[in-house]
Amino acid sequence: MIPTLGHLAVVIGLAATVYAAGAFLHGGHTGDAGVVASARRAMYAAFGLAALACLAMVVSLLTHDFSVLYVARNNATTTPPFYSVISLWAALEGSILFWTLLASGWASLVLYRYRARLPALMPWVGATLALGTAFFFAVMAWPGDPFVRVTPIGLEGNGPNALLQNHPFMGLHPPLLYLGYTGMAIPFAFGMAALITRRTDEEWLAVVRRWTLVPWIFLTAGIVAGAWWSYAVLGWGGYWAWDPVENAALLPWLTATAFIHSSMVAERRGTLRTWTHALVIATFVLTLVGTFLTRSGVVNSVHAFTTSGIGAWFASAIVLTLAVALGLLVWRLPDLRDRRPPGAVVSRESAFLFNNVLFLAVTFAVLFGTLYPILVEATTGARASVGAPWFNRVNAPIFVALLFLTGVGPALPWGGASWPTVRERFAIPILAGVGVVIAAWALGVRDAAPLGILGLAAFVLVVMGDEVIRGARSRARSRGEPVPVAVVRLATRNRRRYGGYLAHVGICVMAVAIAVSATLGSDRTATLRPGESLALGAYTITYDRLVTEPLASDPRVIETRAELTLAGPQSGEIATALRDYPNSSTAIATPVVRTAIGEDLYVTLLAFNPTTKAATIRVFVNPLVMWIWAGGAIVALAALFAIWPDRRRTAVEAALAAA
Amino acid sequence: MRPARLRWLLVPLVVLPLAWLLFTGLGRDPRLIPSPLVGKPMPAFAGATLDGDRFSSTELAGKPAVVNFWGSYCIPSCVDEHPVLLDLVARHGDDLRMVGVLVNDTPDGARGFLARYGQVSWPNVLNADASISIDYGVTGPPETFFVDARGIVLARHVGPLTPAVVAEQLAALGIEP
Numbered sequence: 001m002i003p004t005l006g007h008l009a010v011v012i013g014l015a016a017t018v019y020a021a022g023a024f025l026h027g028g029h030t031g032d033a034g035v036v037a038s039a040r041r042a043m044y045a046a047f048g049l050a051a052l053a054c055l056a057m058v059v060s061l062l063t064h065d066f067s068v069l070y071v072a073r074n075n076a077t078t079t080p081p082f083y084s085v086i087s088l089w090a091a092l093e094g095s096i097l098f099w100t101l102l103a104s105g106w107a108s109l110v111l112y113r114y115r116a117r118l119p120a121l122m123p124w125v126g127a128t129l130a131l132g133t134a135f136f137f138a139v140m141a142w143p144g145d146p147f148v149r150v151t152p153i154g155l156e157g158n159g160p161n162a163l164l165q166n167h168p169f170m171g172l173h174p175p176l177l178y179l180g181y182t183g184m185a186i187p188f189a190f191g192m193a194a195l196i197t198r199r200t201d202e203e204w205l206a207v208v209r210r211w212t213l214v215p216w217i218f219l220t221a222g223i224v225a226g227a228w229w230s231y232a233v234l235g236w237g238g239y240w241a242w243d244p245v246e247n248a249a250l251l252p253w254l255t256a257t258a259f260i261h262s263s264m265v266a267e268r269r270g271t272l273r274t275w276t277h278a279l280v281i282a283t284f285v286l287t288l289v290g291t292f293l294t295r296s297g298v299v300n301s302v303h304a305f306t307t308s309g310i311g312a313w314f315a316s317a318i319v320l321t322l323a324v325a326l327g328l329l330v331w332r333l334p335d336l337r338d339r340r341p342p343g344a345v346v347s348r349e350s351a352f353l354f355n356n357v358l359f360l361a362v363t364f365a366v367l368f369g370t371l372y373p374i375l376v377e378a379t380t381g382a383r384a385s386v387g388a389p390w391f392n393r394v395n396a397p398i399f400v401a402l403l404f405l406t407g408v409g410p411a412l413p414w415g416g417a418s419w420p421t422v423r424e425r426f427a428i429p430i431l432a433g434v435g436v437v438i439a440a441w442a443l444g445v446r447d448a449a450p451l452g453i454l455g456l457a458a459f460v461l462v463v464m465g466d467e468v469i470r471g472a473r474s475r476a477r478s479r480g481e482p483v484p485v486a487v488v489r490l491a492t493r494n495r496r497r498y499g500g501y502l503a504h505v506g507i508c509v510m511a512v513a514i515a516v517s518a519t520l521g522s523d524r525t526a527t528l529r530p531g532e533s534l535a536l537g538a539y540t541i542t543y544d545r546l547v548t549e550p551l552a553s554d555p556r557v558i559e560t561r562a563e564l565t566l567a568g569p570q571s572g573e574i575a576t577a578l579r580d581y582p583n584s585s586t587a588i589a590t591p592v593v594r595t596a597i598g599e600d601l602y603v604t605l606l607a608f609n610p611t612t613k614a615a616t617i618r619v620f621v622n623p624l625v626m627w628i629w630a631g632g633a634i635v636a637l638a639a640l641f642a643i644w645p646d647r648r649r650t651a652v653e654a655a656l657a658a659a
Numbered sequence: 660m661r662p663a664r665l666r667w668l669l670v671p672l673v674v675l676p677l678a679w680l681l682f683t684g685l686g687r688d689p690r691l692i693p694s695p696l697v698g699k700p701m702p703a704f705a706g707a708t709l710d711g712d713r714f715s716s717t718e719l720a721g722k723p724a725v726v727n728f729w730g731s732y733c734i735p736s737c738v739d740e741h742p743v744l745l746d747l748v749a750r751h752g753d754d755l756r757m758v759g760v761l762v763n764d765t766p767d768g769a770r771g772f773l774a775r776y777g778q779v780s781w782p783n784v785l786n787a788d789a790s791i792s793i794d795y796g797v798t799g800p801p802e803t804f805f806v807d808a809r810g811i812v813l814a815r816h817v818g819p820l821t822p823a824v825v826a827e828q829l830a831a832l833g834i835e836p
Contacts, residue, residue, distance in 0.1 A: 072734050154734045155771075292681065315681040323674045330666050371680060378683040582732050582763050583799075 003068045006056030007147040010140045013049035013100070016042045017134035021127050028123035028196075036123050040111045043130060046137070047104040054101050057094060057146060061087050066157050069148045070094055076159035078554045083165040089174045090164045092310065093146035098175075099291075100136040102182040107133055110186050110211065121204070124193035132185050135317055143309040159556065162581035162588045169229040177222030177249055181287045183215025184252055187259075188284035188325075191277055195328040198335055200277070205267045208280065209260065210643055216256050217639045223249050224632030235589025235604040237523065237620040239628065242391040247370045248290030251363055255283040258359035261409075265352045268414060270339030272349075274329070275356070277336060281325040282363075288318045293370070344416030351409035358402050365394045400452065403511050406504040407460030410467060410497075428466065433459035445520070453515035457508040464501045492646075499642025506634030513627035523620040525606065530613055537621045539568035539601055546613045547575075556582050559590075562605045562615040570594050576605045576617070599623040694796060694804075694815035701726070701806045702794040704760075709769055709783040714758065723755040723832040724806040727820075728792060730764040731772035733800045740801055740819035741776045747825055748780060754834045759783035760791050762800045807832055 023039035026032065057070070061084040066072040074087045074094070089098045107129035114122050140146060164170045190208045194200045226249065231239035240246060259279035266276045292314040343349040369386040411425045436458035437451050445451055468487060476486040491498035526534045528543040535541075542565040551557040561577040574594070578587040591604035602620040609615075696702070701724075705715035727744060729737045748757050758781055761769055766785060773779060786792060795804060798817065805814045805828045813831055816824055829835075 069735070076732070150735060152775075154738075155775075156732060156734075156768075158732050158734050312682075315678070315684075318681060319674060319678040322677060323670060326670045326673055327667075330669055333666060371684075374680060374684040378680065580763065582730070582768075 002056050002059050003065065003147045003149065006053045007145070009049040009053040009056065010137060013046045013053065014134060014137035014141050016046040016049065017130050017137055020046065021130035021134055024123045024127035024130055028127060036126070039126055040115060043104065043111055043126065044108050046133060047108040050101040050104045054088060054097055057088055057097055058085055061085065064157065067149050067153045069150045070146050072150055072154050072157045074158065074160050076157045076556065078556050079159060080553045082171065083160055086171045087160045090160045093144050096136060096139055096144050097146045099178055099182060100133065100140065102178050103136060103185060104133045106183050106186055120197050121193045121199055124196050125189040128189035128192045129185060139310060139313055143313055159581065159583050162583060163233065166579065166588050166590065167229060167233045169225065169232065173222060173225040173229045176218050176225055180215045180219025180222050181290065183218060184256065184284050184287045186215065187212040187280050191280040192325065192328060195277070195332045198332065200273065200335060202267055205263055209263045212256055212259055213639050213643045216260065217636050219249070219253050219256065220632065221636045223253060224629060228629050232593060235591040237602050237622065242388045244293055244370050247366045248293045251366055252283045252286040252290060254359050254363045255279050255286060258356045259283060261352050262356050265349050269343065269349055271342055273338065274333060274336040277329055281329065285318060285322050288314065288321060292318060343414070346412065346422065347416045348409060348412040348414045351405055351412050355402065355405050355409060358398050362395055362398050366391065400456065403453070403456050403460065403507065406507055407463040410501060410504065411463045429459045429462040432462040447519045449519050450515045453511050457512045460504060460508050464505055467501060495644060495646060496642050499638050502638035502641060503635045506631045506638055509627050509634060510631030513624040513631060516624045517622050517628070521620060521622045523618060525616065525618040527614050527616045534617065534619060536619045539566065541566055541603065541619060543615055543617065546608055546615055551579070560608055562608065562617060564603065570596065570601060574603060576603045578605050595626050600625045696795065696812040697815060699812055700810050701804070701812050704784065704791045704794065706784045706786060709766060709785065712782065714782045714784050719756050719758065719806065720810060721808060723808050723834065725755060725757045726760060726804040726806065727757065728760045728762050728797045728800050728802045730762045730800045731768035732764065736819040737801050738776055743820045743822060743825060745777055745779065751829065751834055755832065757781040760786050762786070762792050762797060763789060805832060
């Protein structure tokens, strides 16, 4: 009954989105506001239907209704309720269902927000969003039906993927990432609408910038949360492996970040406009490619779900989207000519241009590395894989150059900078950077990578601090405000600018944490018998006993735990385990992570001998790791600060609208 | 062609290579994982069976063998291939030997599965410590290894067996399908 209801919701949802797409297109041609309003309501209905279908799936999972194939494959009678609910996105068909909910939700939100604004643009925005949502409903109606039934009905199900039920972060990382992915349809829809209606003006840019930043915040948070999950669950002490699907999330992030920067140039100087449009298209296409890689089983990955017929649908959708979008762009190229000549070599716009070139270089490197195995097999028939060392070596120098630009760009004036300005702005930051390098050297840091990153980060932070103080001082002088008040008012009245600076600070924090944790950590592996100890740095870990018992929350899962006593900067009882899930042939690690401001202690059980009770334990001391997550949070919050509606400006706009 | 028209070439230049790459990528079967065991002698194993006997892989010598890794929780793949296995043994039981190996399963679970989907005539090794799965590099049930009469592994199949796969492997083993 309930699965049938879910399937029905999907079918009606498909009809509603197809109607909405047709009505929006008709309304766009004729300017009939009534038709556009009905199309808009059809999209709201599609959102409601997607929510209903998701609810039907969640109820089926919670009631362990194994007549639904998806439930039989991804749920068991012993699965705890929390993991039953989040199994909605634990496998292919459910993810597509959840994806449809988010895509139709974003579409409804945008159509509602702009229901009375931009009347020429919105029907085309609506048509693009409706077609995108219709595609996902169609996938669910044909090759990826989440409500497929099975007979005979099993008494017990397969249970969720072991890796996905081992950590509550699975409840956070995929929704954040999906919100980012699906939201990137909004700037794309505005991009298409602008090309069709030839309204590629500053008003359009402001709207698209805002609606790129919203999903960008979720994408950033989703990527960082995924890295954190990988660190806390997989037990290898790292957080980023250049897995194809990690790359798939990074690719649209890179192009969206490039867009956020190039759109500023397009808005201020009227240059880089074709380029900015191309980035909007690339970002959306890359989110589709990311989904394709994850869902079709084209690449082997911990994230790849299963082989299925959905791949051909996605491949066709990607090709069609790219062909139409690129065709529109080429058609409108004459409209997008630069409105003024490019700026001087040493100017803010060239800093932005370099930034974009570098972002593009990383995008190509990551894309090439990810698709290389497919390319090799298609041409030579051999199987190949590209490992993390290649990605690190290729991308590290580009990221270092980007870090340098985070400091240089904001401090250079638009148009062109004179030599005295350059000297005035950069003399102190360069000295500060050199000073930090010397200080770190004196403290015993010898590796080039952390030394260089520390110096660069100090340079960038001093540039940012100098910018803020300079602005605040001049405001304090002219308005007679105390300097701290001036800083707050300056920032809240120039949210975009100071939000951007804060995001750069977050990037600096992340860069330092990544460089230091990657090079200055230490680790040790030892096989211990009960009572024996292992020392690493200031920590001593004593192995007390080995305990094997079923998990309280799910008795089908057998946990073997090494109980340890920790002494050193942190002390207490800790336990690190290997869990045997009935549907996984490999045991899943449950590392224990003790996080502190300066460093993490990370203990993981590699192997054990049930007869001798000997346990092989690996201990890592990872310096500054929590600052990677903290830096990511700063970046996301900074972007939120930047797009937060300005109360005064909103008031002015309302007054203008009323007048 | 005038330069203004030439810019349209950009569309196929970008779209066609991508289309080619994506669609050839689709032809890849990630299940086709080459096993390092192919062409090598099968790893020996022994252990208690579901019926309470003991089984040793030395009993397989002299005839082609099929080693099937499965679990009662593996739904629907193991359910789907179960009739294929029953049919294989019913028709070619004299020409080959069949052995099942449980992957992370309990004896009760496995007995329940056989009671529900059909009892089998071949031994099923409990493999409680998963050592056989590890030796064979099993990533998840069902997986099946085809071994010739000399004990050399001929092929590994990941995923449920189908009549077509069985026919192909029987031919490779030199058995008339």
